[in-house]
Amino acid sequence: MKFTNAQEVIEYLYSLPHLHPKNDLSFIKRLLKELGKPQDKVKTIHITGTNGKGSTSYYLANLLKKAGQKTGLFVSPYVYRFNERIQLNGEDISDHDLVNTANIVQAALEKIKRQDPDFSLVTFEYEVALAFVYFAQEKCDYAVIEVGIGGEHDKTNVIMPEISIITTIGLDHEQIIGPTIQDIAREKSGIIKHARPVVLGNVPQDVLPILETKASEKHAPVFRLGQDFTVQVNQQIIYQTRQTKLKFNLRPQVEAYDIAVAVKAFSLLNLKLDAFQIETAINQTTIPGRYYVLQKQPLIVLDGAHNIQAMTNLLNVIHAQAQKRQGHLYVLITMMKDKDLEQVFDLFNSADEVLLTSLNYPRVAKKNDFPISVQRRYNYEGDYRTGFTKLKEKMTSNDILLVTGSFYLVSAVLNWKGKCDAS
Template sequence: MTEQLQKTGNGRLATYEEAREWIEGLVPFGIRPGMERINRLMSAFNHPERRLKFIHVAGTNGKGSVCAYLTSVLLRCGYDVGTYTSPYITKFTNRFRYNGSDIPEETLLQLSNELKPHVEAIAATELGSPSMFEVSTALAILYYATVSYPDFVVWETGLGGRLDVTNIVTPIVSVITNVGHDHMDILGDTIADVTREKAGIIKPGVPVISAVSQSEAIDIIASTAKSRNSSLYLLGDKFSETAIEVRENEQTFRFNGLFRPIEPLTITLNGAHQRTNAAVAVMTLEIMRQYYALIMEDDDLREGLRDAAWPGRLEMVTQSPRVLVDGAHNPEGAETLAAALRDTYRYERLHLMIGMLSNKNHPDTLRHILPLVDTLVVTEPDFRKAMSAGVLAEIVQGMREQLGRHFELIVEPNWKQALERLQTLTGEADLAVVTGTLYLIADVRSQLLYNKESEKGW
């Protein structure tokens, strides 16, 4: 890392590639919860985040999908919308979107050069260098506040909430999709611990919409909202959804809201959890309509929901053979994937390829998947924190004996060769699934759709 800083020094970055490499060169500084460095960065620019209207979205799973629904509907309603999400699937610029398009490479370069001297100044203090995510978040704020000027910014947390650097903003509405078993090495050992971190995005007087379901999580969200005089709109209490018709690539449902029912609403994303995510987005938009004078016609709501897409989540990327990709990288994600495989998709045999990072809850993730597979291909994502295919296979073998299930286990560390094996195995009536870390999903998706290397980063 010292060599990287010495290499760039105080010189200007000349190209987009140099700018991206400079930002991603900060990855070794790791995940460092805390607000000091982002506050100092924003102070250097006179806090431009205070001029923007944010919809702040936190949660263990579903954040990206909720952001996609919100963005799609707001665009359909005629608003200019910034969308900041992570990680990206194809290209670093995917993180910073304005009206559905990535930040231009030349704009990212310009803003990186504006940030770089301030980042290096902070790196020379007792605070140490800002991390990659901190610099990306600062860049997003500068892009929206000084270049593109959206009406709303759909703003996804990186990790947790309370000490996540996205929490520098005061939004007009906060969203907490759900709470599950992920990043517990950083956020805490229990659901209650994780919930307290997520609840940290609740700001005084700012309404909060949530789909948390565990009793301890509900209690914490409710008490936090009450202590901050924030109105809480909870799934199952103030709003709900009822399925009308479900088939592959199309779900129709009724939204039952505090202010009114709306039906029919249709989404093209698969899985029952996507109806929940859509309902959370609709409730958020309803709050904005009631309290912030959002102009939203029902036809725009319907078309926006139908148009919403979110790559890498139950996405059928090829049809012959059928290859479905889904970034189910934690137990809750694997559970929703398994439910969709049982309820939505039809196939004779299921062939599944998985690669995971070393810091995940592997047994609890696998227990949802293993009862369904006919073939399991274990591989390794091309990423520094990858779990060895051999070690993951040992966990699978132990669980296979416990479950008493007989399925073929293939161990292929090279993900490209593993993908070829998967495609060869999959007959016309079968279904192939690639799952696990989004770093694997990003590479597989690029390979199948674009046949090129993807940029990749957290």
Template structure:
């Protein structure tokens, strides 16, 4: 099952009356900050990421984070999908809900939403001006480092949520958890989706080390929803919860789900999400007929975690009905998560960027009966390129290797060819840019075929714009 997209970006925006020059200048200032989405941090996390710096910045703007209850979400994969699911459920339950996620796909404003609507360009410009003053004051303090791009972005989200008088904010961790700028907050519930290998140079090279970083968001006495199945990282989370007197609600022990097989042909892609459901049991409380509109069996796991979160909030006194959960889940839409852009040919875009998410992508595509399968792949310098290609190459008949343009972390296509050739010495199509890759793909792919674009959020975002433009031109 895939969620079909034509020309929609899946994001709603508020009134955005703002001069383009003001917006351009504001964004230029923001992106001039140190940005670890664009450069690889050097050194140990404690030296690179400093919560003291984030706290000083929040002090400068009046500590808005202390006024908003938070659902705080970490995990190697699935945290973005789970965050959107939880936010939709809360919105349908009648709560004014802020949502903070990263990275963005098409435009920066996607990162900060209230009830599914992005902040406007005008609001963003005003908030950046406000943050600029705070940053300048902070930089005058003795031995003070300037706030980073992500720290500024997190602070902007807090200010916007206060302006919009949200009842609750769903905050997705940017990287790790313990030292992430979102970790200065007052959660009512903490979620850790899963633990696998990613960002090992920063978070650690073993699963327990990574778990210790992500488990750093666990707060004293605050319940934790945990989807981890691997015993080694799970034991770390269990120990942290014990140390901090945090109730652990664990998948497989305290909650589980049952998949309800769709009653339509599995090969059909049209509106299949209406028939794909799970039943979730949380400590004997049944949440049945929960829709799962996002593609992939792994999204059932994310949905079960979101439902367990709703159940926990309800036990804490939040007014969340089964109807709100069902309606919220039914309305979930999320770009570049095994996103179906069109059929004939089938075009799938997915932001998979580590072994675990690549495996899930291949598993989801396995049931698609297509004449030929074509891959467009690009990734980042700091990823395990060899492992991802070893998984992907056997699953595709032709491969287009390229590199994204909008971020200096891109692995040069020449290096990518070297990796691929060491695994399988077949012919590779080489494209210097996403535009060139799309031109090659259009020549290779026929109506009965499947084209998959993956390897990074950044290649997914850049190629998605090209695909949407092409679809619009044909309409």
């Protein structure tokens, strides 16, 4: 089979299964070996974490680019289009390069299948192979690699990175890598490699020993937020080590953690950027689908928060904003069926007007997938566009509309409304 356009590639990817019967790396390793081990031809930084891994990836990639490094970035999910998943120096992979790279991967896959007809790939393995082949072809200096889920068994965990990063650990994907937060920490610690530094972000104290024990076993130097570097949020974000003090434009507290982790990791690479260049690179970084301001008056914010930890952090910021503006908070939300639905909805204030919605996507919750208590508490509008419009029409200038619960919903609204909504 030979692909002729990008849409064919994307449709083929989504026709593949999502899971193997056994959760190991044998399939992706065999494919990459057939492709000449492209993952070993580029220096990498590996990033995991329950939240913040995407933001940290973007900040770090921008710092590397600013330092004159040819920089690859592999992230998920995408907000506008699939090509965002694989970037080079801040630009999405072109349709032309996507097709060419897919044909290289497909040829290797078909060669293996001729020897072993039962061999197969899942969607994410194919995407990982696309990224590594593309970055190797482009002769990247560095590639920033965000895991899909977890760490040890994640399909990206086939690299010997220059640095490993664990942003934070909380409850998410418990059915796959849980059920406890300790299980999740052990899974994420799997990206720690022998004698390679590991940067730890805002990690809960109760699982910190798990990560530190793994680092000790691997003789991996540890750099921890709050111990080896600090970050404070006041009128600015202030990052400090014993030798360095940097100031960044104000962003939510959780973004400050991600910025600090990215800056610390970058400093370990000994690339030359002065303080002003580092501050500029961070301030210029935009994170798709994370605290995206669609409209300022009245305020409309889009954020893909989809688990307890991320939603708690987001609502802390949004509720403070609503109080400051003396306005009302409207929320348009849908979530995946497999998330902690009840616990997330317990985070809203009684005064918040929450409207449940849905999307035409198999994993997205429909009305009856929400817990009975949530269905009783909140109205449901199956069409997100109708729901968005209804809430927007109720707003006064002081109010806030938050679209959240899923990157799929954020993506749908952004692609419907465009990058800014002047109306």
